[in-house]
Amino acid sequence: MKWTAATIALTAIGLALLGTLLIYSVDVARIHPEGNFVKQCLFLPAGLCVFFLFAMRDYHHLGRRAEWLPLVLVCIALLIAVLVFGRETGGARRWLRIYGIGFQPSELARFALIIMLAAKLSEGMDHIRSIPRVILPVLLTAGFFAGLVFLEKDIGIPFMIMVTAFGMLYFAGLPFLYIGVLGALGATVLIPTILFAAHRVERLRAFLDPWQDRSGSGWQLIQALYSFSKGGLTGVGLGAGTQKLGDLPAADTDFIFSTLAEEAGLIGTLAVLFVFLLFFLVAMRVCANSPDRFGMLLSGGIGVSISVQALFIILVNVGLLPTKGLPLPFVSYGGTSLIVTMAMAGVLVNVASHCLPREARSILPTIEMPEGFELPPETARNF
16 A cells, blocks of 8 residues: 555655645735744744654554543543634634734644544444434534534534534444435524525625626636636646735635636646645545554544545635635645645554555455454454
8 A cells, every 4th residue: 555655655655745836926925924924944944844743654543542532531621712712704713823923723623523433423323323322423423523613613634524523423334314314404493594694695795606796705716717717728837826915815725726726727727626635536446445443443544535625615715605714625725724634644543554455355365263253343344
């Protein structure tokens, strides 16, 4: 599985480098540069260090209660601290400032939740259809995290938290029919949170018809679509885009994919789509070939979390989903997002390094065991 680990590493690092290049393109074009490129140049080495740290450290350590429990408790404390001391930006309170450095606890909380759910589900897979023993505790735990983030006036990350939880339940063996029913029940909770919030209703209207308020709520989406039309097939060239000069809001964060579309064209956007698809497929390969339950659920959760978020924000950029502030994984400006996502990719690399090659797996069942010897369930599942 060496090529699998290498593919994950190359896609993650390649996307991070592309993001840094796009952030430079946006930052230097501003009349009053915000210094985002310089900051990203500091975040990138930190992200790479975290990536290699998790890539080299045995992922089994993360499954130990003494390791994931303190991390979960710290994340809960930080999420509560945001509600009390957090800085409000764009109508949402998501950030803490620690020694002058902005930090978004919800990003770290997502990673901690994946680790905890992987650890707990790996113990409860034999009873995966049990509502009181497995399904309800998982949904309540994920819902608790999602609720804390939702109180920050953020609906994007709570949505991603629940999608990831459903994905991990599926990997643990819960039938798709159960997932569909749970998803439908979740929609009954999600819809009122949209309909009873004026700013979310306004976003929904802008999504359905952005031209009805082209200078207001529809401006962002219209300018994103203009970016795609200006880019054409091959783009205007890296650094030569004009939408980032002020027409396209959040050109290096939420709508960085639109910046890419203008400067690299259809070819560039399809290339990035292919890279994210490759990342997802390789993550699913790692999930399918993991040596144990914890590794399977951990890699599956990480793969879904990163890939679905990437798909979500790309669909937002092309006008197929309502506008929502989420970073494009590895690519968008933001230290917390980059470092946490690189940590996830590092864990994925480590799980891949523990996977047995297919040819090695095929000979294992032919080994004769002593009479009365039984393989542990975690090992037998892979045979």
